Amino acid sequence: MKITVIGAGAIGGNLARKLSTAGHDVQVADARGPEGVPADVLESGARAADLGDAVQDRDVIILSIPFGRAAELADLFAGVPDETVVIDTSNYYPHLSGNIEAVDDGQVESLWNAGQLGRPVVKAWNAALAGTQQTKGSVAGTPGRIAIPVAADSDEARRVAMRLVDDTGFDAHDAGVLADSWRQQPGTPAYCTELTLDELAPALAAADRAEAPRTRDRLMAHFTTLTSTPSLSEIVEMNRSAHH
Template structure:
């Protein structure tokens, strides 16, 4: 497939490398121009392009940028064909993104972003830590393979995104419509807890919409208290323990 990844940070760079390795035609765009795409992001065959050309003639565009920057792309996406699938990987954190009234009153994050861009979105890869995505992807059929939820209103878009999740080393899980993607947002049992398919299904079902923001903010306070950066294992365990 012809795929553009907007963003070349920990998640965007990882997706560009993995999807290139899987045989897809991958382009990478960052706001500061193609010369600022790190060389290691391109080592598997992805190409650096300018933002204004990055979304033309593509099957899929993946947004791997901070949540608060998504609305800034509205003008860029105004000319993108309706059939181009757009995947949102971002998450809302008020202490990073600033408070947004609708989201603070239980509006679904990717529905908000869909409104900002004026087009449907798919939610995927948001519920796995960058380090998990970089280090724990394994071939299909590997015992204990970590699952990643995918939500979208279009059945076909969901199927396509699930195939791409599989290509990056994780079991894709059909998480239903975009309105249900609050179940994979920060503070829920499915968020960044490294679960297999069966465990993820139970975690999505157990999500508490009212409780999730409080859990998210409590976890952020606990992480801020660390005197040194926690390990991946410590982060996952803290996320899991918040729901015990």
């Protein structure tokens, strides 16, 4: 599959490495230009590309950019064919992006992003920490394999994204339409809690739409009080304990 990853940070870089290792033709584009793509992201065979060239003739484009920046790419995406699958990995944290009134008022994150971008998107890879994605992938069938929810309005786009999630080392869970992807946003039981496929569906069902932003902000406030950087396992446990 011909895949472009836009954004070469922790998650984008990891996806580029894993998907190229899995045999896909992967290009990586960064706002800083090809020279802004770290060398280690390209070690598995991915290629750095100019942003304008990177969206042409691709099967899948993965957006791994800060939430709230999609509108900056709307002109670029105007010429991308409708059949190209666009995957959004971002999450809304007001202290990072600034407050976005529509999302604060309840609009689903990826529906807002889709509107800014001017085309439908798939929501995937947002509900697992970068450290989880980098270190906890495993082959299909491994006991305790971590699952990642995938939401989209197009059944075919969702299927494509789910196959790619599997290629990155995680079980993919069909999380339904994009309007329901609030169940995998920050502050929900399914968000960054390293659940298996059997555990993920009940966690998504247990999400409380009104409570999720409050839980998100409460957790972030707690993290700012810590005097040392928590380990991956400690972060996961803090996320889990917020829903006990």
